[in-house]
Amino acid sequence: MTYALEISALKKTYKGGFQALKGIDLTVSQGDFFALLGPNGAGKSTAIGVITSLVNKTAGQVKVFGYDIDTDLEKAKSFIGLVPQEFNFSQFEPLMNILVNQAGYYGVTKSVAIERAEKYLKQLELWDKRDAPARTLSGGMKRRLMIARALMHEPKMLILDEPTAGVDIELRRSMWSFLRELNQQGITIILTTHYLEEAEMLCRNIAIIDGGEIVENTSMKKLLAQLDVETFIFDIKEGT
Numbered sequence: 001m002t003y004a005l006e007i008s009a010l011k012k013t014y015k016g017g018f019q020a021l022k023g024i025d026l027t028v029s030q031g032d033f034f035a036l037l038g039p040n041g042a043g044k045s046t047a048i049g050v051i052t053s054l055v056n057k058t059a060g061q062v063k064v065f066g067y068d069i070d071t072d073l074e075k076a077k078s079f080i081g082l083v084p085q086e087f088n089f090s091q092f093e094p095l096m097n098i099l100v101n102q103a104g105y106y107g108v109t110k111s112v113a114i115e116r117a118e119k120y121l122k123q124l125e126l127w128d129k130r131d132a133p134a135r136t137l138s139g140g141m142k143r144r145l146m147i148a149r150a151l152m153h154e155p156k157m158l159i160l161d162e163p164t165a166g167v168d169i170e171l172r173r174s175m176w177s178f179l180r181e182l183n184q185q186g187i188t189i190i191l192t193t194h195y196l197e198e199a200e201m202l203c204r205n206i207a208i209i210d211g212g213e214i215v216e217n218t219s220m221k222k223l224l225a226q227l228d229v230e231t232f233i234f235d236i237k238e239g240t
């Protein structure tokens, strides 16, 4: 079966010469729940930026459901829902508008968009806020709004960049169960995190990135069975 994501020899050197990705190989199977784990500055957001074409790569290849981002970018992008690390919506627009407009970019008709917005606002417990401007939301609510927005074109793969950083534990749990549900519906999920326990709770497979290199790529089960896992947890925590 075609991979949901296939990355080969991916390199990114930023202007000024800093090499953020040093040649990454990675595959994520369809239906997987995959964690990209690493300390701050490891290259997680850079990798996601390249996959979603927000960042130009220096070398290498990225395929999304078999479509190369160099030759079939629009098609590749249509499979992806992105929840970026930073809030990037208009703070003054009401939630309903943000969601319906987003669907519009993908050619979803207005009536379908409204139906979907209603569904996700309810599922993500934002329905009461549907007419409120985004700036009135708490941090956790804004994060959920970004998840709803990422789902508006019904992507086959959801990529979340540190979705629970700074989110309190109760809300984190409810986000986890929502993501699990999406995954059970068949959506491939990739998330970046620097919490090993988050990856452990949710993910089937994991890659660990550090200094722009993949240092481990295995199943969660195997990683946890490794003897030096305690040392590793310590390293990750120190690194953040």
Ligand code: ADP
Pocket: 014, 015, 016, 018, 020, 038, 039, 040, 041, 042, 043, 044, 045, 046, 047
């Ligand atoms: P992570 O998401 O894992 O915290 P990033 O991908 O954001 O890591 O960053 C990886 C490295 O690339 C860091 O050292 C960061 O300072 C550097 N970096 C990120 N964006 C830029 C940029 N626009 N220009 C130069 N260096 C950058």
Ligand code: MG
Pocket: 044, 045, 046, 085, 161, 162
């Ligand atoms: Mg990041």
